[in-house]
Amino acid sequence: MRRGWWFVFCAGIGLSAGGCDEQSSTVTDIPPLAEVEPKPEPAGGDEPGRVELTVEHGGEHGSYIADSGGRALYLLEGESDRRVECNAACAQVWRPYIAPQADPTAADPEVQENLISTVRRQDGSAQVTYNGHPLYYYVRDLGPGQTTGQDVTDAWGEWYLITPEGRPLEDGQHASILRNESDINS
Numbered sequence: 001m002r003r004g005w006w007f008v009f010c011a012g013i014g015l016s017a018g019g020c021d022e023q024s025s026t027v028t029d030i031p032p033l034a035e036v037e038p039k040p041e042p043a044g045g046d047e048p049g050r051v052e053l054t055v056e057h058g059g060e061h062g063s064y065i066a067d068s069g070g071r072a073l074y075l076l077e078g079e080s081d082r083r084v085e086c087n088a089a090c091a092q093v094w095r096p097y098i099a100p101q102a103d104p105t106a107a108d109p110e111v112q113e114n115l116i117s118t119v120r121r122q123d124g125s126a127q128v129t130y131n132g133h134p135l136y137y138y139v140r141d142l143g144p145g146q147t148t149g150q151d152v153t154d155a156w157g158e159w160y161l162i163t164p165e166g167r168p169l170e171d172g173q174h175a176s177i178l179r180n181e182s183d184i185n186s
Helices: 005-017 089-093 177-185
Strands: 052-056 064-067 074-076 094-096 116-120 126-130 136-138 152-154 157-161
Touching: 074 136, 089 094
Parallel strands: none
Antiparallel strands: 052 064, 074 157, 094 136, 116 126, 152 157
16 A cells, blocks of 8 residues: 555554544544553453453444453554564554463454464563464453454554454444545545
8 A cells, every 4th residue: 555655644643642633644543642541451441360252242343352351452454373463552552462471362253263363472472362463452442342443554564353253343334544545536
């Protein structure tokens, strides 16, 4: 995908100034990293040491993979279990879904057990993957059922919920770089 100069400009200031506004950019409004409250346990609603995937239904996005507490999990388009790119500042906004002790399992019959695995991160932790996609929480989702990270484009790429079949849930509500670039270049 072609990324224009405006994206690069906004991505650069987005990390230090909280993002560009909707009228002038394609970057989602991200709080400055100093304002992002760290969370001690990335495995949301799961019991300590236990990581289970389930499926949430309904709402504007249909069915998507979540943790056992109902918190939405996201993938970064283009990332795989062979290439984990969300580290450092990215991992403060998009918190990796970590399997602290046990292997992750399916807590719902719609979750395909054979698609669940883990990938070793730079820090040595085991991040849960689904169909080869490393899974993340979004810092702005404050509880179960919230999906504010769906179809977000930011400095790190495009983020989507993941379907029970293991594909990105691209539902057409994406404020994409290409659409905004065409508005700017018109």
